[in-house]
Amino acid sequence: MMNQDLKVFNTLTREKEPFEPLHPPFVGMYVCGPTVYNFVHLGNCRTFTCFDIIYRYLTHIGYKVRYVRNITDVGHLENDADEGEDKIAKKAKLENLEPMEVVQRYANNFHVVMEQLNNIPPSIEPQATGHIVEQIEMAQAIMRNGLAYEVNGSVYFDVRKYNLQHQYGKLSGRILDELVSGTRELDGQGEKRNPEDFALWKKASPEHIMRWNSPWGEGFPGWHLECSVMSQKYLGQKFDIHGGGMDLKFPHHECEIAQSVGYCGEEPVKYWLHTNMLTVNGARMSKSAGNGILPQELFTGNHPLLEQAYSPMTFRYALLQTHYRSTMDISNDALKAAQKGYMKVINGLRIAKKMQYAADDSVAVDSKAVEEINRIIASIYKGMNDDFNTAVALSALLNLLKKINSIHNGQMKAAMLDEATFQKMIATYIAFVEDVFGLREEVRTDIDRIMSVLLGVYREAKLNKDFGMVDTLRAQFKELGIVVKDMKDRIEWAYEE
Incomplete structure (x- = not known):
């Protein structure tokens, strides 16, 4: 039933293109999942529900889809520019919890909301903290390929060197020279060769909670690296669809492209899809x-x-x-x-x-x-x-x-x-x-209001001495596991024991 008329808008080329999977009927789809330091908001719900529908439709027309949606549970820093405190660690300190308690709480909330919206769970839902070894290995490989460097225990991707042979900014339509002129001076930028360089690995400060051993000392991975690692691990070095909200085009997805090219010399994704904002x-x-x-x-x-x-x-x-x-x-x-x-x-x-x-x-x-x-x-x-x-x-x-x-x-x-x-x-x-479309009937479960109406019918039958109706209603209530109690001044109901 695979429909060859399907066309998708590719953010990379800015054109609608015929959908031609790399290995039909198999489709690899990766969607940037939640960052579990805050409760999911409606904008997140829109993104994940839209990709749920895309997943459902591809399955409906005959494709076999491996749908991977990650959970970011480390590396998302306060200003998202490689500086500041890890947001999950900050939550943990404020609430006197272990960081993974924070992760579990917000992940549980996220899953509840996804179920309420009837979103199908992804095929695989990896977490960043479960792939630290792979992230270190990718950072090492990018360094060996000459596109990353280490300074004081942190590893940065060299954007300008990358741009000599490739185009950084092609996904978002940004030009590197314009990015350089618009870059803010932030604390810690001095150790980078270029302000636009981004972290693959960050050295952990003494008070930082979430930290792992690495060839460069104790630290933690940069935000962008996790998606490159997990998408390639579960979908291969090149896969069909990468999705997320339009706010992720730059810098997150732009950095993913650069990292993947720096790692294996190949752009990772055939079709980039992005959902728009919610107002x-x-x-x-x-x-x-x-x-x-x-x-x-x-x-x-x-x-x-x-x-x-x-x-x-x-x-x-x-x-x-x-x-x-x-x-x-x-x-x-x-x-x-x-x-x-x-x-x-x-x-x-x-x-x-x-x-x-x-x-x-x-x-x-x-x-x-x-x-x-x-x-x-x-x-x-x-x-x-x-x-x-x-x-x-x-x-x-x-x-x-x-x-x-x-x-x-x-x-x-x-x-x-x-x-x-x-x-x-x-x-x-x-x-x-x-x-x-994933719509389902929402059954109303306000049993007290429903029983109030039904007991009104029962009461009316008793007042009219319609004992045949009374007996019928009692029998029907009993079939439903409900007992009607005729009190002196009122009528009550209870679950049958």
Whole structure:
């Protein structure tokens, strides 16, 4: 079923290119995962959910995908410019915890949020601290190749020397001379040969908690090195897709390219994909602006900017409405509209799963209806094949839902379609809702409110002396493991013991 019409926008070439994996039907995909020193925010959720959908679609059309998403648990320094304290170590000091306690706490939170959003776990989820030996080995190899140097126990990548034969900045479109002129003077920059050089390994200061032995003394790896090491270990020196948020293009992904070329002489990735930013009421989301919203704040409605709670599937539906490379805006109006859209799609899913084809010899097959449904189905795939454009595909899916609803409501007979077309329509709708878009029915579990309504019916039956209904309701409650208790002044319920 592999669709050769699929095209992806390659950030490196800035063009839509036919998707041609290096070793079909196998696809290697690496996505920069969370840095576990802070709780995951909605921008992270957008990135990981978008790549979850990409992973799902590639699998749906027949590719065998090895999806690797790392966890950064060391090396992310305060100013992200090779200086300052490790953020995880700083959290550990402030909270009087072991650094790996901090890592585990935030990793657990991340996994909970990913499950709430129905994101499939990656094939492999490596952690930076589990690959220290490999990071040291890569740094040594880059030094042997003449593109890194050691100063006072730290190892830096020589960007200017690299740029003599290669182009540093090609992914982000930046020019090295402009980067040099715009580089800030930071503490510790004096030991670098060039201000734009970046750390492969940092010497640990006496108070630094997370440290490992190395040929250059005790220290820890630079932030950028881990992704080069782990992607190559699990996907090979060159693989198909590397993804992340657009904020990672520079410097993180730019440094990854340079490191890989410095290590093995080859650029590591065929297709670079980046998700765009998330805004709130038109403004960029940030803590300083007071509009940073955490997932649990969204799901509970516990944030000053939110008028109500919005469920995980509502947020996922909202993501589908915007192409991953476009800016996505979060607002109450947009989320309420997404909530309605999600309910419509899920109601359609419930209907589709129950629908059966009913042959009727008195009804002729309508060739135009058959043609239209096949055209709609083709439009769904066409949207996804155009750089995973979920907005276009979702719009077409809603058109398919109209056909399903028209049959369900009796406006159109199923026999107006041949059975093969009917089954294709149902199978396509279910597959895209559940398997590709990853939407699932959110069952409401507020049992107290539900039982209050049902006990109202029970009470009404008793007042009307409809004892047949009373007995029926009691029996149905019992089947559900619930006992109704008739008290003197009230009616209560309990779980059957």
